[in-house]
Amino acid sequence: MNDRETSIEGGEHSERILIVDDEPSMRTALMESVRRLGYEVQGAIDGADALERVTRFRPWLVITDLKMPRMTGLDLIKDIKARAPQTVIVLMTAYGTVETAVDAMKFGASDYLLKPFSMDLLERVIANLKEGRDLDSPGTSTAVEGRAILTQDPGMIRLLSTVEGVAASQATVLINGESGTGKELLARFIHTRSPRAHRPFIAVNCAALPDGLLESELFGHERGAFTGAMMKKIGKFEMAHTGTILLDEISEMNLSLQAKLLRVLQEREVDRIGGRDPVAVNIRVIATTNRTLYREVEQGRFREDLYYRLNVFPITVPPLRERPADIALLARHFTGASAVRNGVAQPALSEAAVAHLQTLAWKGNVRELENVMERAVLLAGQGTILPMHLPDARQDQAAPANPAPAATPAAVNGSLWEMERELIFKTLSRVKDNRTHAAKELGISIRTLRNKLREYRETELPLTMSEHS
Structure with a gap:
C-alpha cells in the first residue's frame, strides 16, 4: 500500500x-x-x-x-x-x-x-x-434525485413513519393514490430508506409507452429480435439489478404484459425478447396506481394473481384536499423553488392568498399546487402573491377533470392558459427540447406534456391556415 x-x-x-x-x-x-x-x-x-x-x-x-x-x-x-x-x-x-x-x-x-x-x-x-437515515423528522426526506417530501399533516407523518418500517424489508409495495399526490416521490422515499439505497432506482411509467415499446423497455431485447433491433438492449429490470424498480401506473399495463411481469416476480428472472436464456435479477418492486386495482380485477382488466403478488404491503397516499395543513407549507416551498428556477426574486405569499388556496378543490393534488404557484410567481412579478394571481375558487370547483382546450389563443388572451403555454415552451427551450427533463421541471407527467403540446398545435393550426389563405 x-x-x-x-x-x-x-x-x-x-x-x-x-x-x-x-x-x-x-x-x-x-x-x-x-x-x-x-x-x-x-x-x-x-x-x-x-x-x-x-x-x-x-x-x-x-x-x-x-x-x-x-x-x-x-x-x-x-x-x-x-x-x-x-x-x-x-x-x-x-x-x-x-x-x-x-x-x-x-x-x-x-x-x-x-x-x-x-x-x-x-x-x-x-x-x-x-x-443519513437518522433524520429527526419523518416528514422530510430527500430522494435519489434530491426532491423532498414536505408535510406537517399528522396523517401523512404517521404514513411516513409506517413506510420507514417497511422500507427496511424486501416486501413488494403497492402505492395507491390520485394523480399528482406524490406516489413516485414516496416510492423514492422507500428506496432511500432501504438497504438498497445506494443501488439503482429505475422508474418506468407504464402509461407513457405503447405496449410494444413497453415490453422492450422492461425486458430488453437481443440484436435482430425484430425489425429495427440493430443492437442488444438491456431492459429496465436488468438495469435495476440489486436495486429497486418502480412500475408507475401499473394498471395501464395490458394483460399480455401482465402475464410476463408475473413470471418475473415469481421467478426473479427476465426473458429478453429474442433471447435464449433467462437473466436472473435481484430487485425490489414498488408499483403505483391511481385506480382501485381490485375493481380492475373484477372488470377483467387486471390479473388477479398479479394483483396479489403486488399487494403485499398496500399504501394509500391521501389527496391534498384531505391534508389542509400541508397547503400553505407546500405553497411557500413551491414559491421559493419556482423563483430560483426562473431566476426571479421570491415574492411574498399574502395571508389572503393562503386563505384562498385553502378554498380550492385541488383535483390535481400536489402537482396542481406546484403549477399554480409557478404561474403565481410569474404573474406577481416583484410584488406579493395575491388571490388575483390564483385560480378562482368557483371556477376551480366547477371545472371538469379534463377541460376542453380553448378555441384560439385570442379567446384566452392574457389568461393563465397563455402563461402556462409560455412556461412550457420556455422550459423546453432551457432543456434543449428534452421532454423528459421538461416534464420533471414542470412537475407533470410525460403524457400530460404531450397532451399540452398537442393542444397548442391544434389551437394554433387554424390561425396558421387563415394567415396563409
Whole structure:
C-alpha cells in the first residue's frame, strides 16, 4: 500500500467537501454556496486534481461533474471508491440519462443531480447525505434525485413513519393514490430508506409507452429480435439489478404484459425478447396506481394473481384536499423553488392568498399546487402573491377533470392558459427540447406534456391556415 492510500485510511473530515468541475464559474459558485453552509471546501479542476486533493484534504463528500478532461466523473467515482470507499459522492451532469444514473450508482455514487439545479436543492441533498437515515423528522426526506417530501399533516407523518418500517424489508409495495399526490416521490422515499439505497432506482411509467415499446423497455431485447433491433438492449429490470424498480401506473399495463411481469416476480428472472436464456435479477418492486386495482380485477382488466403478488404491503397516499395543513407549507416551498428556477426574486405569499388556496378543490393534488404557484410567481412579478394571481375558487370547483382546450389563443388572451403555454415552451427551450427533463421541471407527467403540446398545435393550426389563405 502506498503513502496516498495509507493517508486516506486515517479517516475523512466530516466538515470537508470537495467540488470537482472543469468550468471555473460553476466550480466557484458551488464552492461559495457550500462555504455558506458552514463547510470547509476545496475545488478541483479535473479528476486527476481531485484524486490528489482526496488524499490530502480527505473530504467526507465529493461533488463531481460528469464530463471533464483527462478523467470522466464515472472514472473518478471508481478511483475514489477504490482508494477511500467511505467517501460519499454526488455526480452532477447536464447530460443525464437513465443509463448514466445507473452506472453512477453502480460505481458507488450516493446521489445524482441534473444541471441546472438550484442551490436550495444542493443544500437539501447535502443535508440528507450528512444525516443519513437518522433524520429527526419523518416528514422530510430527500430522494435519489434530491426532491423532498414536505408535510406537517399528522396523517401523512404517521404514513411516513409506517413506510420507514417497511422500507427496511424486501416486501413488494403497492402505492395507491390520485394523480399528482406524490406516489413516485414516496416510492423514492422507500428506496432511500432501504438497504438498497445506494443501488439503482429505475422508474418506468407504464402509461407513457405503447405496449410494444413497453415490453422492450422492461425486458430488453437481443440484436435482430425484430425489425429495427440493430443492437442488444438491456431492459429496465436488468438495469435495476440489486436495486429497486418502480412500475408507475401499473394498471395501464395490458394483460399480455401482465402475464410476463408475473413470471418475473415469481421467478426473479427476465426473458429478453429474442433471447435464449433467462437473466436472473435481484430487485425490489414498488408499483403505483391511481385506480382501485381490485375493481380492475373484477372488470377483467387486471390479473388477479398479479394483483396479489403486488399487494403485499398496500399504501394509500391521501389527496391534498384531505391534508389542509400541508397547503400553505407546500405553497411557500413551491414559491421559493419556482423563483430560483426562473431566476426571479421570491415574492411574498399574502395571508389572503393562503386563505384562498385553502378554498380550492385541488383535483390535481400536489402537482396542481406546484403549477399554480409557478404561474403565481410569474404573474406577481416583484410584488406579493395575491388571490388575483390564483385560480378562482368557483371556477376551480366547477371545472371538469379534463377541460376542453380553448378555441384560439385570442379567446384566452392574457389568461393563465397563455402563461402556462409560455412556461412550457420556455422550459423546453432551457432543456434543449428534452421532454423528459421538461416534464420533471414542470412537475407533470410525460403524457400530460404531450397532451399540452398537442393542444397548442391544434389551437394554433387554424390561425396558421387563415394567415396563409
